[in-house]
Structures are given as structure tokens and as C-alpha cells.
Amino acid sequence: MRILICFCLCLFVLNGNAQSSEENAVRQTIETFFKGFHQQDSLLLKSVVSDQVIIQTIANKVDSTYVQSExxxxxxxxxxxxxxxTKFQExxxxxxxxxxxxxxxxxxxxxxxxxxxxxHCGVNSFQLFxxxxxxxxxxxxxxxxxxxxD
Known part of the structure; x- marks a missing residue:
């Protein structure tokens, strides 16, 4: 029984580490995007986006909200x-x-x-592949x- 419990714990830890590693890779991709953004470096930006990347904003007018594509x-x-x-930082x-x-x-x-x-403030939502x-x-x-x- 102890062996089974140890085995299950090992699988849980290994799975958690794999997930954490992938999460770190996703985070690094987004941080690289913003590094390119802040440095105004088109090559660095291009290195982390798909050729068919879609960029949109939820925009507001006085009495309506709509999706604006760029x-x-x-x-x-x-x-x-x-x-x-001009100094800018997100x-x-x-x-x-x-x-x-x-x-x-x-x-x-x-x-x-x-x-x-x-x-201003807001939220970014990134989809990655x-x-x-x-x-x-x-x-x-x-x-x-x-x-x-706030």
C-alpha cells in the first residue's frame, strides 16, 4: 500500500512540475511580447506571435460597447x-x-x-498555440x- 501511495504522489508531483514548466513557458512568451512592445522591437514581437495573429479591443462609446479589430x-x-x-509602460x-x-x-x-x-487599466486575454x-x-x-x- 505504501508503494502505491508513493507512486501516486510521484505522479502528482511530476505532473505538477510539467504543468508548471508549461505555465512558465506561456508566461515567458507573453513577457517576451511585452519586452518587444516596450522596446519597440518588431522582430522580438514577431518571434512570439503566429503569422495569423488576431488583435482586438473591447471598445466603449458613450452608449455602446463593441469589438474593434486591429x-x-x-x-x-x-x-x-x-x-x-514618449515613455510608455504596460x-x-x-x-x-x-x-x-x-x-x-x-x-x-x-x-x-x-x-x-x-x-488606463484593463485585462488582456491571450490565446496561445x-x-x-x-x-x-x-x-x-x-x-x-x-x-x-482599484
Whole structure:
């Protein structure tokens, strides 16, 4: 009986370590994306996204909410086009990562700062696909709020 219990505990620990390793790989992919974002490095951004990546935002108007899509190349051009005199930082507050085989989802609340002044907050939702041995971002959608950011 002790052998069976030890065996089950070992499997549980090994499974937990494998999951943790994959979660770390997903987190690293997202952190690399933001490193490229903050450094305005299109090659670093490209290294962690799929060729067919979809980027969307939940946008708000005075009396409605809608989904706004952005072409990836336009997104990169916009980021690269930010003047070097403008300081911007998206601070990820936490990671909630879920994985099933070659699919992962990451939920990352954030704060966005522009020239050291709070701009807005929200949540990023990333969908990732494990392509061979690396995770690639295939879908990003975010929310943006000026209020209720506590």
C-alpha cells in the first residue's frame, strides 16, 4: 500500500512540475511580447506571435460597447512609430494561465502608464498555440478603462 501511495504522489508531483514548466513557458512568451512592445522591437514581437495573429479591443462609446479589430502590421507600425521621447509602460499585475495540450489561455490584468502618468487599466486575454516546441500567441483581446481600476 505504501508503494502505491508513493507512486501516486510521484505522479502528482511530476505532473505538477510539467504543468508548471508549461505555465512558465506561456508566461515567458507573453513577457517576451511585452519586452518587444516596450522596446519597440518588431522582430522580438514577431518571434512570439503566429503569422495569423488576431488583435482586438473591447471598445466603449458613450452608449455602446463593441469589438474593434486591429491588423497586426498596423499594430506594430503604431508601436514602432511612438516617439522615443514618449515613455510608455504596460504593467502586468498578475497571470492566470490555463493549459490543455497545445492550447493555452492567459488572463493578465494590467495598468498602462504614459510618461509616468496613469492612463488606463484593463485585462488582456491571450490565446496561445504550442507550435512544435514553442508557444505562439494566436489571439489577443483587451479591455480598457479609465475608472474602476482599484
Amino acid at each position: 491588423d497586426y502590421n498596423d499594430f506594430v507600425s503604431h508601436i514602432i512609430g511612438i516617439p522615443t521621447t 504593467k502586468l499585475l498578475s497571470f492566470n494561465i490555463q493549459i490543455d495540450g497545445a492550447m493555452a489561455h492567459a488572463w493578465t490584468p494590467y495598468e498602462f502608464w504614459l510618461n509616468d502618468t496613469f492612463s 504550442k507550435d512544435s516546441d514553442s508557444w505562439k500567441i494566436i489571439y489577443i483581446i483587451d479591455t480598457r478603462h479609465k475608472q474602476g481600476c
